[in-house]
Amino acid sequence: MAPALLILLGATVTLQADLLPDKKFLLLPPVNFTIKTTDLAQVLLRWEPNPDQEERNVKLGYHVKINAPQEEDYETRNTESKRTTILHKGFSASVQTIPWNDHSLPPSSWVSAELKAPPGSPGTSAVNLTCITSTEANTYTHLRPYQVSLHCTWLVGKDAPEDTQYFLYYRYGSWTEECQEYSKDTLQRNTACWFPRTFINSKGRSLLAVYVNGSSKEAVIKPLDQLFALHAIDRVNPPVNVTAEIERTCLTIQWKKPVSPFPIHCFVYEVKIYNTRKGFSQKEKVTTDTFIAIIDDISKYSIQVRAAMSSVCRETGLWSEWSQPIYVGNDEKQPWTEWFPVVLMAVICFLLLMLSLICRICHLWTKLFPPVPAPKSNIKDFFVTINYEKSGSGETDIEVVSYVEEPGFETLEDSVF
DSSP states (O other): OHHHHHHHHHHHHHHHHHHSOOTTOOOOOOEEEEEEEEETTEEEEEEEOOTTOOOOSOOEEEEEEEEESSOEEEEESSSEEEEEOOOTTOEEEEEEEEESSOTTSOOOOOEEEEEOOOOOBTTOSOEEEEEEEEEEEOOSOSSSSEEEEEEEEEEOOTTOOTTOEEEEEEEETTEEEEOOOEEEOTTOOEEEEEESSOOOOTTOOSEEEEEEEEEOSSSOBOOEEEEEEHHHHEEOOOOEEEEEEEETTEEEEEEEOOSSSSOGGGEEEEEEEEETTTTEEEEEEESSSEEEEEOOTTSEEEEEEEEEEOTTTSOOOOOOOOOOOEEEEOOOOOOHHHHHHHHHHHHHHHHHHHHHHHHHHHTHHHHHSOOOOOOOOSSOOOOOOOOOOOOSSOOOOOOEEOOOOOTTSOOOOOEEO
């Protein structure tokens, strides 16, 4: 029993020793590393494992480093890699062998390859290349209910000869198409392109590659390629069926989502309300298709709405154009003929009031219109009071007559008869 256990233990130790990598084990770099252009703005990197690599129980992988035009690195177990990148500046990369599981082993040395930049005279390539996509409803087929158009513009290179002519191509996925509808400058050089219908997926996430080359009898025109993320160049359509109504001081605005394959929850909106009477504008961002505001009910308002993609469904990009303005409310002023009588009566009352106050303060009325004395009358109503006084020494009667004038007549002095 004991010898059997010793034999089993020895076999186990021997097996573990075979499984452990030798510390002197070296990884060799890949061979036959090549870079090849396969499509517009696309290259294929390919290499082979080193045939002299010693076989051990070690899984091998590869570390790829992009050196130009933009630095990038990643790891893979494949022996080829397809990359989408601009190529008018050239392309270079390096690759090395690495242990996939055991990081205690050092990687191999690097091997590199390079793709030269395409020929062309400096300053002759197109510059300021910009592109915009937009989505429309497709009435031609039910298989693709939405179609995407593409519009690109560029400027002529500063050193490009006058006879330079540019041509534009785009690639999305595996589909490549050349432009057929160009706009020209005063020298009849192509400076813009329009694709009414493309094979671009409006909900896709792949990069759009655009390539512009040129020809001239005087110089070799250097090409230009550029990559665009769809979310960054997609011009969302404005909302449709915008309506507004006012009930007293409550303004309610409603609309429908833009023409788009994305559902309603994928949009955010901005509402612009312009008070035409006060010349005041306010903007509000909302995530629903309804907006309610408290307003001045004697003003007229211009209403517009625009939309953008929400980050819930895709990276936020460009805002749409504003919807066509709609007008609600009433700020019509009454004609001056209706206000004139009211203003005139107010002015007259004010003047009369002021005149009355002045007269009262300055006694002007008494000075302008003094009181007229009443004429004397022979017949007057009066009271006669007779007093008889009798003295002790004689019988002389003294009669005192007093005249008391009625109110409204002059006051007469007392008379003695």
